[in-house]
Amino acid sequence: MDIVSTAPTPFSQLYGAHHSWLLGLLRRRLSNRWDAADLAQDTFIRVLKRPPAHADEVGERSYLATIARGLCIDHWRRRQLEQAWLQSLAERPAAVQPSIEQRAIIVETLYEVDAMLTRLPRNVRQAFLLAQLHGMPYKQIAVQLGVCERMVKKYMAQALLHCAVLEAELDGLLVQ
Template sequence: MTIGASDAPAGTQLDALYRDHHGWLQGWLRKRLGDRERAADLAQDTFLRLLVTRRMPELSEGRRYLAQIARNLVIDQWRRQRIEQAYLDTLAALPEPETPSLETHAMIIETLLQIDAMLDAMPSKVREAFMLAQFEGLGYAEIAERLQVSVSSVQKYMIRAIAACYQVLYAE
């Protein structure tokens, strides 16, 4: 339900939701994360997400709705940690003079996260075709054979993948 769809003002709805479920949500996150501080941060981020999106759940769906938002935030955080760790492992293998500045480091992490989100949003066949072309250097016929689809399907997949790349690069 969106803000304004209820008789209660949005601030009142959010206040009631926070008051009624914040403690429960923080405990729920603490059990899953094993870290009191991260649980507190993610509980706050969950309510912040509600505030920003301006979407309020039905009263009977409050906990389920909050848990879903929190679960998505945890997944996003794990994904970010995995990407950062892979990047740090790569950096550790570089000689000292080639280590990027902190600003460059932050820009690279942000770019990697955008690429990860872009790939994650693609349908599986589109993502697979794109990755086979980009990382294995396969041509469309080889990709079609590997995916057991027609070459014209691969062409369509690649158009969708390139459009997604364009969106990330130029739509923001």
């Protein structure tokens, strides 16, 4: 019987050396061991995709903490969106409540839209929200943003392009 001996990979060494530390860090930040465990795993999945260039322990922990911090921010933002959605659902009659599957799809779509809006430049995002949520005409948006109306049209074109890309991505996700 042959026993194959494999040397530990750099990733398994990193995981073994820092998983407990990272889990403790995330538990303190999130006050929830289940979310902390999920985000710790997500952090290491990201590390698999982009390993750290640092070789020392301090550099590795700094890299892991940076990734985990970003994941925490995404987690908190997602929770805020979910809470806002659940609050709006609570105000609707039971007869028009979406199914659990529809709720999950809607929450995921809200999260994607929020992420897309966050990636837009500030003025583009503001112009889009003023037009779409508040129904403001371009001329009024231009005055509020301190730009010409033509610039608002450019902002809207940029935002709508991002919406079209997001819609195509979501369609691809929902069809599969």
